[in-house]
Amino acid sequence: MNSMRCPRCKNEDPRLFGYDNGVYYCRRCISFSRVNIGDSILPCTLSKKVWKEKPKLDYELTDAQKEASSKALSYLKQGKDVFVYAATGAGKTEITFESICYYLAFGKKVAFAISRRQVVLEIAQRLRKAFKGLSVVEVAQDYTSITDGDLIVCTMHQLYRYPYGFDLLILDEVDAFPYAGNQLLEQIVQLSCKGQKMYLSATPSKEILLQIQQKKMEMVELFVRPHGHPLIIPKVIQAALWRQVLILICFCRGCKKENKQVLVFVPRRNDCLWMTILLNFFVKTKGVHSQTEDKDQILEDYRQKKIDVLVCTTLLERGITIPSVQVAVFEGQHAVYTAASLIQIFGRIGRSMKDPSGKGICLCQYASSSIRECVRILKQMNASV
Structure with missing residues (x-):
């Protein structure tokens, strides 16, 4: 038992293995799907498309946004993960667009992962508007009939569907429940990305700050909102x-x-x-x-x-x-x-x-x-x- 290790979540705790008809399996990550010990996690099969166009925006990015966007991409090109430390409303989603375009131009696979279903739906709509001509699919609760597209937007939990699937994985709200402090979800994230990760948040965790300090990750800051006005102090x-x-x-x-x-x-x-x-x-x-x-309808009415x-x-x-x-x-x-x-x-x-x-x-x-x-x-x- 002590030598066993789950190929997906890396569990080695003997108490979290089950036994069924001569086969051990991992109980720690069984809520995603059953993984037998000794099995290999095979890379998922996803469509690929070369796309060399530019996103359509209703506005031009500010100089600060352009600088942050360019800096983030430069780190990704060096094979480094990036943490974008941005104030709420600073436009952190939009500054990922240059990096998304760079990866798509080489036929690479990109995903946007977020903690909450409601935000998945909103981000998918924004990407659909900006990246016209691409199929943008949301994968979340009640949205799992289609799981592949040119751009995938999903909850963190749904990343279990995509082992070794993404060349660029953009992770929003990494400080939020249920991802923050969840080692199981962190392993699911790690397994889904074979390239670089871009983390987005207005509130970095101590663990992320430590990784930046240890040079395991680079940081890009963006505190000014596009309109230039200060954040509201309550x-x-x-x-x-x-x-x-x-x-x-x-x-x-x-x-x-x-x-x-x-x-x-x-x-x-x-x-x-x-x-x-x-x-x-x-x-x-x-x-x-x-x-x-009926929260979706209530939000739309609002x-x-x-x-x-x-x-x-x-x-x-x-x-x-x-x-x-x-x-x-x-x-x-x-x-x-x-x-x-x-x-x-x-x-x-x-x-x-x-x-x-x-x-x-x-x-x-x-x-x-x-x-x-x-x-x-x-x-x-x-x-x-």
Whole structure:
């Protein structure tokens, strides 16, 4: 038993092997598919296409974006992995386009992997618009009937389908659940990439910073948003729970008068339910959490401005981009809000070129270390520009 090793997830723990009809198999990664010990993981078979065109953008990249894009590609050409440390709303997705084009021009396979299904769908739409003429496929929950295309956008979990599949693997939200700190998913990622990896995040982990320090990975920074305006620093308001509710009602009503939509973040699913009912007495409100069945339709209605306030859990802390949105966090001291998640949450504000300002409030019983760290990092990013 001690000499066994899973060819996929590299598990060597004897307690995580099963035995069935004379064959040992790995239980650690069986949720993806069964792997018998002694079997080889064969490379997946994917289509390849040489594409030498340029992406279609509705705008020109800023000088800062062009510099970051060029620098990232130069490291990839040297065979190095790259970490793009970019402020929320700085356009980190767009600065991957030059690298994507370079790999496609040589018939190489490229994938974009993201932690959350909702963001997969949004990124796929953006790539489909920019890379016209290419088949862009999303592979996530409820989207697994087609798993190959010219560009693949998938959740981290779906990478198990693609052993040794990608020459360039772009990994967004590497600091987010469920990827962050998940050694099993990290092994699935490693197995799927036979070339270089480009990591994207506004909040690098200690492990990534250590790899950069050890020169195992290069870093490219981009803290200025395309419109040049600073990141929004949230107003931290310490108050008892009942006062937080009153402040929140006044905040939402005030934003409604200014014709601004609001995202209200709550720490628990139950909070999402009662908060939605309460706020709906004052402004048109809907709620979204992980078990909401019609969340795609609710999000579309929100984008179409059929809803004034959207109450949500940290499910929507990333990826969603709504012009002129204002943000409120309820019970900000709760443990579910890490510094990284709060940076992402308040990063929803001020992303629009036409409306780069906005308001964010963090309602809390006390200013936790995560709240203080969020404010510190946002101020530091603004000072670095």
